[in-house]
Amino acid sequence: MTEPLLQLSDVHTHIGPYHILHGVDFAVPAGELTMLLGRNGAGKSTTLRTIMGLWQASSGRIHFDGSDITTWSTPDIARAGIAYVPEAMGIFTDLTVRENIVLAARSGPVDKTRLDWILGLFPALKRFWNLPAGNLSGGQKQMLAIARAIAEPRRLLLIDEPTKGLAPVMVRSMIEAFKALKASGETILLVEQNFYAASALGDNVIVMDDGRIVHSGAMSDLVADKDMQQRLLGLSLDAHQ
């Protein structure tokens, strides 16, 4: 494992009266794709939102590239180089596809070569370039959300359940896009419930349950160990292909 780009140490998060994260500890190595798995309500999305500062950690520390970002505001965290694609995609439906992508490039016009590369990953976006993003299908919106996250080079991508509710053909094209992103050297923390997609992509895996980390290690170890899959996730890879 390479040096961690992101490190969470004993992070607790409360939402109102509810204690959601109970001392979360994990590291995301630079240049690798780390999967965050767990059943519904395990605290995966809360973990991503806490990293982004959308919910403040009540205790513990979050370090990103050597800086303690625990108390930073969300815009400062984004400016430090972390891009976040929420489960609900969060695209701006009144703006066009083009405007959604241009908006994400804060430092100036979108680099032409990079835009070519992004539209090569998600060719469907070309056809709707000047149309309101609200007209896109669910899968296309997801593509746009990811395209927007990578409109400028980022240090870390946080992506929450990108294949949720998508047709199998769309899931396959999404997996191909993530493989290309991974090959380009992006560091990614990906929340996923689809174990087939997770096993096809992940270098490392973190499993959460009830707001705690119950397993972390290499994805290949989890894929090879069906007993561990049953124990941690209540499933086996075979059942989810």
Next chain:
Amino acid sequence: MTSSPALPLPFDETRRRGGLLTGLLSSDLPRSRALSFILLAIFVLLAATPFLFSGSQPVGTAAKICVFIVLVASYDLLLGYSGIVSFAHTMFFGIGGYGIAIALERMGPTWSSAAIGLIAALALSAVLAIAIGLLSLRVRAIFFSMITLAVATAAAVLASQLSEITGGEDGLSFQLPPALRPAFRLFSEPVFGTMINGRLLAYYLVFVVSLLVFLALLRIVNSPFGRVLQAIRENEFRAEALGYRVVAYRTAASVISALAATIAGALMALWLRYNGPDTTLSFSIMIDILLMVVIGGMGTMYGAVIGAALFVLAQSYLQVLMGAGSAALAGIPLLPNLIHPDRWLLWLGALFIISVYAFPGGVVGRLRQGKS
């Protein structure tokens, strides 16, 4: 990252497109033939009113339309593009009016007095907008609206109470610089049958400044800044997650909107040669602005032109039209009474209810929808 072969031109973000008109309209074209025609008709009529119509009322109505286009467009920047519901917009309108009125009345009718009054008004508006924005835009929308309502009410009360400065309820009448007075003649002979006097110059001052401010607002909403405002309006948490500081952007939008409203107030005072609480600070003007934005179409800018033109025309001429209609229908039972000029406010209200019902996205929204 690997580079794919170059894509066709539509994806070249560096390419500049369009001609002079597209540039003037910041590439935000009306996108509907009917809308283009209506906007062009309004522009031509406003530009040529002094030469097309005789008497002071048509020119007065046209000047009021120009001022309200700026006022409503500046409010659209707040409400339609930024999702901010403020009731303090008339306060900035009033500050502009009082800036000009106090300066010209106290310092004499010169251009330098007008400039000092306008600059002071703009500075005061900017400071107040920053203060209200930074202190209040962090709270929920409804509380922000309540705070602006309280501030606007306080400003109106203050203007009435500080009668030594503002003229109180009577307001302030003042003289304009000589070039804008009715007695001033630019040429000794009429041009196209119209004498080019100071009043006409004052009208064109209002017209040109209104046009420039409107085009500037159009440029702002179509700039990257404007896109961020729209993104914030739609999903502020998502905009924050992209790295945009929501309060800073909203405050900047409030300041720009306030400055435009201040200019509108200054133009109104210059045109009327008077400023008082009822002409710029009244809450009923705030309601009118809201109606104009909604009728024209929120978040479109062109809606401000349509809304202001329709509303001011209805305010100015509905009573006259109803009087003519009532006289024409004399002898028929019930109808003449129903459209008696005294009931013009009832019919104005009915017209607005119908237009909001028929055009939920405003006139501009409807025309653009029809086109698609």
